[in-house]
Amino acid sequence: MQQTDPTNPCADASPNRLVCGDCLDELRKLPGASCALIYLDPPFNTNLRRVGRATSQRVAYSDSFGKPGDYVVYLRPRVLELRRVLTTHGSLFFHCDWRMSPHVRLLLDDVFCVDAVEGEGVFVNEIIWHYGLGAARAGRRLLTKHDVVFWYANSTHYSFHLMRDEPTQAMLGKYRHVDGQGNRYMNSYGRRYLLKGGKPLDDVWDIPSIAPTSSERTGYPTQKPLALLRRIVQLASDEGDLVLDPFCGSGTTLVAAQQLGRRWIGIDVNPQAVKVAARRLANKTGDA
Numbered sequence: 001m002q003q004t005d006p007t008n009p010c011a012d013a014s015p016n017r018l019v020c021g022d023c024l025d026e027l028r029k030l031p032g033a034s035c036a037l038i039y040l041d042p043p044f045n046t047n048l049r050r051v052g053r054a055t056s057q058r059v060a061y062s063d064s065f066g067k068p069g070d071y072v073v074y075l076r077p078r079v080l081e082l083r084r085v086l087t088t089h090g091s092l093f094f095h096c097d098w099r100m101s102p103h104v105r106l107l108l109d110d111v112f113c114v115d116a117v118e119g120e121g122v123f124v125n126e127i128i129w130h131y132g133l134g135a136a137r138a139g140r141r142l143l144t145k146h147d148v149v150f151w152y153a154n155s156t157h158y159s160f161h162l163m164r165d166e167p168t169q170a171m172l173g174k175y176r177h178v179d180g181q182g183n184r185y186m187n188s189y190g191r192r193y194l195l196k197g198g199k200p201l202d203d204v205w206d207i208p209s210i211a212p213t214s215s216e217r218t219g220y221p222t223q224k225p226l227a228l229l230r231r232i233v234q235l236a237s238d239e240g241d242l243v244l245d246p247f248c249g250s251g252t253t254l255v256a257a258q259q260l261g262r263r264w265i266g267i268d269v270n271p272q273a274v275k276v277a278a279r280r281l282a283n284k285t286g287d288a
């Protein structure tokens with residue numbers, strides 16, 4: 001699918017579009033300050049060819065960029081464009097792993113906080129996504145079971161919706177009364193305290209990776225779980241906002257945005273990815 005209105009797709013009330021192309025070229029076509037939330041999950045520079053199978057077809061993309069410096073040279077112009085298209089209240093989430101995370105962090109600090117042309121951006125959080133599943137062969141080092149997601153914003157006025165964990169059994173025991181509306185509360189020194197939920201979300205997220213038999217699995221390599229993307233979209237954007245994923249792969253971000261009432265733009269250089277994402281977006285459940 002190609003863009004239909006190259007003039008200003010973002011002003012459109014429903015600009016949802018999936019574009020096949022190098023994100024550098026495609027980002028240059030987008031107007032400045034148009035996207036409220038950007039999530040990117042580019043290849044991690046693992047020096048592997050990523051291969052999968054989607055609807056009985058082999059799907060693959062290359063994940064080799066050379067030395068860390070070469071990877072940063074590849075990323076820098078794309079990150080600069082991403083900062084340009086981010087709104088004043090916007091946030092950018094960059095997903096990587098232990099291999100490139102130190103280099104990515106320095107690049108993002110540079111683009112958002114040091115070389116910032118239009119005002120100072122801010123580093124918000126380093127999120128650790130801890131996933132449970134996957135091969136667990138013991139070796140002479142610890143199993144690596146986490147990725148890193150860096151959160152940066154264009155200013156301190158970024159959209160933020162506090163999220164909470166489920167209340168623990170201990171909290172439920174403490175707030176043991178229930179009022180007429182079904183709210184839990186406790187009484188202390190003559191005052192009533194409502195239970196607002198569990199503890200505020202911290203920066204270590206335990207979300208299982210997609211099980212081999214899950215209906216969510218498309219077969220596209222390195223597909224991320226919908227639960228992870230739904231959390232990011234809910235945390236840092238508002239209904240109606242425009243969400244951009246410039247390395248969209250199987251379209252997980254776009255499905256999350258669609259489910260949560262946000263508008264979206266997805267870009268991928270691999271026609272196979274665009275095909276998988278389009279099929280998924282056509283299915284209301286976001287399943288493969």
Ligand SMILES: C[S@@+](CC[C@H](N)C(=O)[O-])C[C@H]1O[C@@H](n2cnc3c(N)ncnc32)[C@H](O)[C@@H]1O
Binds near residue numbers: 223248
């Ligand atoms: C890690 S995968 C994204 C997976 C995605 N988050 C998901 O849940 O399916 C990285 C994607 O970046 C794409 N890609 C690589 N270079 C690109 C470029 N220059 N522009 C746009 N997409 C690119 C690859 O084709 C691949 O689909």
